[in-house]
Amino acid sequence: MVVMAYHLLGAPHRLFSLGTFVEMLSAAKSTISEDLGFMRQAFDRFRLGKVETLPGAAGGVRYLPLRGKERIRQLVEELCQRLRDPTRLLPGGFLYTSDLTSTPRYATELGEALAGFFDETRPDVVLTMEVKGIPLALMAARAFDVPMVSIRRGAHVTEGPAVSVNYVSGSSRTVQSMTLPLRAVVAGAKVLFIDDFLRGGGTARGVFDLMREFQAEVKGIGVLIETTTPRQKMIDRYVSLIEFGGVNERGEILVSPSRWL
Amino acid sequence: MVVMAYHLLGAPHRLFSLGTFVEMLSAAKSTISEDLGFMRQAFDRFRLGKVETLPGAAGGVRYLPLRGKERIRQLVEELCQRLRDPTRLLPGGFLYTSDLTSTPRYATELGEALAGFFDETRPDVVLTMEVKGIPLALMAARAFDVPMVSIRRGAHVTEGPAVSVNYVSGSSRTVQSMTLPLRAVVAGAKVLFIDDFLRGGGTARGVFDLMREFQAEVKGIGVLIETTTPRQKMIDRYVSLIEFGGVNERGEILVSPSRWL
Numbered sequence: 029m030v031v032m033a034y035h036l037l038g039a040p041h042r043l044f045s046l047g048t049f050v051e052m053l054s055a056a057k058s059t060i061s062e063d064l065g066f067m068r069q070a071f072d073r074f075r076l077g078k079v080e081t082l083p084g085a086a087g088g089v090r091y092l093p094l095r096g097k098e099r100i101r102q103l104v105e106e107l108c109q110r111l112r113d114p115t116r117l118l119p120g121g122f123l124y125t126s127d128l129t130s131t132p133r134y135a136t137e138l139g140e141a142l143a144g145f146f147d148e149t150r151p152d153v154v155l156t157m158e159v160k161g162i163p164l165a166l167m168a169a170r171a172f173d174v175p176m177v178s179i180r181r182g183a184h185v186t187e188g189p190a191v192s193v194n195y196v197s198g199s200s201r202t203v204q205s206m207t208l209p210l211r212a213v214v215a216g217a218k219v220l221f222i223d224d225f226l227r228g229g230g231t232a233r234g235v236f237d238l239m240r241e242f243q244a245e246v247k248g249i250g251v252l253i254e255t256t257t258p259r260q261k262m263i264d265r266y267v268s269l270i271e272f273g274g275v276n277e278r279g280e281i282l283v284s285p286s287r288w289l
Numbered sequence: 290m291v292v293m294a295y296h297l298l299g300a301p302h303r304l305f306s307l308g309t310f311v312e313m314l315s316a317a318k319s320t321i322s323e324d325l326g327f328m329r330q331a332f333d334r335f336r337l338g339k340v341e342t343l344p345g346a347a348g349g350v351r352y353l354p355l356r357g358k359e360r361i362r363q364l365v366e367e368l369c370q371r372l373r374d375p376t377r378l379l380p381g382g383f384l385y386t387s388d389l390t391s392t393p394r395y396a397t398e399l400g401e402a403l404a405g406f407f408d409e410t411r412p413d414v415v416l417t418m419e420v421k422g423i424p425l426a427l428m429a430a431r432a433f434d435v436p437m438v439s440i441r442r443g444a445h446v447t448e449g450p451a452v453s454v455n456y457v458s459g460s461s462r463t464v465q466s467m468t469l470p471l472r473a474v475v476a477g478a479k480v481l482f483i484d485d486f487l488r489g490g491g492t493a494r495g496v497f498d499l500m501r502e503f504q505a506e507v508k509g510i511g512v513l514i515e516t517t518t519p520r521q522k523m524i525d526r527y528v529s530l531i532e533f534g535g536v537n538e539r540g541e542i543l544v545s546p547s548r549w550l
Contacts, residue, residue: 030328033294034337039394067291076295118449126448130438132431133300159439162423170393177391178420187387188379
């Protein structure tokens with residue numbers, strides 16, 4: 029049973045046929061089924077995600093890392109607590125978050141939490157903008173067993189033929205460009221965009237434009253932190269985990285779980 | 290048992306006290322111990338890594354993702370096969386590898402494979418150079434349950450006080466700079482440097498210089514691909530998984546598992 033758990037947990041969303049396990053473990057199909065039943069119950073009971081069995085010849089079993097709302101909220105509260113440390117405030121109204129998003133435990137849980145909002149979508153690829161969004165995007169991609177693709181800032185690229193688009197950075201109001209190798213996303217792909225920070229939404233807007241050039245469709249946007257101002261973003265639909273309202277007159281950093289939690 | 294597997298597998302190298310599981314599962318300590326024994330045996334038998342029990346009050350149980358040599362070699366052979374696709378050749382003698390290193394399954398297995406070389410070292414932090422090394426470094430960091438830190442190219446930085454050093458890029462022979470926020474690495478830290486590509490070793494040399502400024506020590510260097518020329522690198526000790534010998538007269542890409550496998 030732990031061997032099956034090892035494989036299922038290590039590759040969320042990937043479908044394993046029962047035959048794979050029958051062969052791997054030299055066990056009867058009925059034993060495998062029974063063990064999977066126990067596993068499903070245990071995961072349900074402890075809210076560790078879902079073990080899903082699909083019937084039929086093309087069927088099998090897979091693991092979906094659905095974390096409970098409470099667990100996500102608890103994690104986000106813990107992060108907010110750490111983000112309130114005044115030394116995290118950076119010039120330009122940014123917060124130092126790299127140490128948190130690059131800690132594998134946080135990256136995994138936050139990536140899975142963001143992925144959870146788009147469980148119905150089943151993206152073909154998870155996109156992000158270099159650099160700080162990469163750990164979250166990789167872990168969200170892992171939750172869906174799909175590739176992660178990171179868009180490069182600027183027009184320079186060393187990865188073969190590429191598409192660049194210009195975008196207006198929501199924060200600095202300057203025109204910048206973003207570049208993606210032509211082969212990185214195929215036409216018709218369903219794309220989930222994950223990033224660490226959303227202010228005006230200019231970057232996300234640029235991602236929409238870029239994906240139009242690839243004939244791919246942005247099915248969802250998930251960010252770790254959004255600023256409360258401007259309230260009106262350049263994009264309509266997105267989810268965030270944390271809202272950041274700047275600093276109050278006492279010098280306190282205003283962060284709280286977002287309205288989606 | 291699967292619940293314990295869930296927690297142990299999800300946080301490699303993290304020590305869980307038996308009491309944690311006793312409480313979580315409302316089970317007797319003897320039952321927990323017995324189940325961990327079964328788990329250890331199953332993981333040994335199927336070479337899925339090691340379940341290690343440490344005795345004493347400060348003891349507990351942890352999971353070490355040691356992959357068998359054969360499994361690593363098999364994975365690397367599979368990657369080499371994919372890398373031989375002639376469309377992967379980029380101007381300047383580089384190979385297009387982002388799609389592979391950003392695929393969560395590969396990133397996980399390759400990151401764990403690289404981490405495995407430094408199991409005795411137990412680094413405090415896994416460093417990488419942005420951008421392409423990040424997925425591998427994050428997964429290597431995950432295997433050690435330590436933070437990942439990515440060095441930025443150039444001297445521009447928006448993450449507070451930072452240290453920059455110059456380095457000579459081994460490939461272009463130009464002087465460049467790399468920057469890391471002061472708070473990203475603490476003095477005395479044992480550092481593992483993970484990157485996707487090693488040619489001359491100039492970047493790795495720069496990382497040594499940078500870590501000297503942080504009073505941290507580079508305990509190991511692991512790269513996915515090294516070029517066979519120049520054979521003499523600017524660093525002495527490192528490991529790689531794949532050797533890349535350029536292109537032969539028939540236009541074939543020469544890649545093979547490295548001499549460490």
